[in-house]
Amino acid sequence: MALEITAARPDPALLDLPWELPLETWPEDYLAALPRGISRHVVRFVKLSGRVLAVKEIKADIAAKEYQLLRMLNRLDLPCVEPFAVISGRTAADGTPLDACLVTRHLQFSLPYRALFSQSLRPDTSTRLIDALAVLLVRVHLIGFWWGDVSLSNTLFRRDAGAFAAYLVDAETGELHQGLTAGQREHDLDIARVNIAGELMDLEAGGFLEAGVDPVDTSNRIVERYTELWDELTGLERFERGDRWRVDERIRRLNELGFDVDELAISTDIGGTTIQIQPKVVDAGHHSRRLLRLTGLDVEENQARRLLNDLDSFRAGTDRQNDDEEIVAHDWLARIYEPITRTVPRRLAGKLEPAELFHEVLEHRWYLSERAGHDTAIEDAIRDYVDNVLPNKPDEATVVGVDTVEMPVVAMFDDT
Structure with missing residues (x-):
């Protein structure tokens, strides 16, 4: 059988990987030292052309289905990993057929939940992770x-200004419909409730779950x-005709949750005395899109909210409320954000992504003040943070320092 590569933009360097070997036997020279979660499939991280890719060994038909689903989800701007290629037609040196491989791009600064619990985290970590997963599931x-296997x-998690943003990793069991019942x-x-309970019990058995958490x-x-969240986004709201301000209030509540209102369905009753409002099409990213438009920074939603707050404080502190917002944003970027994030020495640059670093510096400034x-x-604040706080942070760009596969496990769950 001939090796087949399915990719939107195939990288010729893919041919240099040892596809004739079972994935679990790949030499260390090809592998990247990243934390691995638990999976029913063999998964490895590999270095290729200056990037890190995740390779999952599965049946060819499943790999093709998941590749196409991930491509569609990316086009719909859903937080998920980016599909890179499907490698099929693999055979060992003795002619034995090998399973296909699904290749996805590694999501930089993301961590599996077990790696997060291996670190010293705030006591409410489990709650914050579940909140992030709830937002992802609504989306x-x-x-x-x-999803079929929530x-x-x-899920992978990225830090988001003290909270977490969740990304879908495994679409193997998923189905895309016009709408869901x-x-x-x-x-x-x-499925989510049962799986999460089992996962937290695993952590509890291994001594990684915070005390007092059921x-x-x-x-x-x-x-x-x-x-x-679902009710807030999709529920009907009924009010008197004279209370039109409640339309704006509903939109503001949705924006605070991180969602934009693209369209509203508004209808009156037969007598014309009351109005019903229902968000018609909503999407996440109100604050991140505003920050991207003003500064070109593409960051998580809570990070964007925090950066915008600092931008607004800069605007007020320099008495420029009447100036063009984009000009003020450009000055804030050049005078505040970029000088602060560039202060970090190269050896510490992999600790946190710039937006999360800036958020932590703002927190540290408040503490020092x-x-x-x-x-x-x-x-x-940034000098003190770089000297006394940042060196003790784990390196989240590349290595966490613990292979989560080695953590004690009671039950097995998929996590590719």
């Missing part, structure tokens, strides 16, 4: 995607958070 359901293991959504929620109660939170009893200049 996939809004576009008509039934879990922390099938209530039953399909509830099925995904049931895995079952915590897993039930995804149903509560999902329901709250509170301790000193007066305002601390951001230049002083």
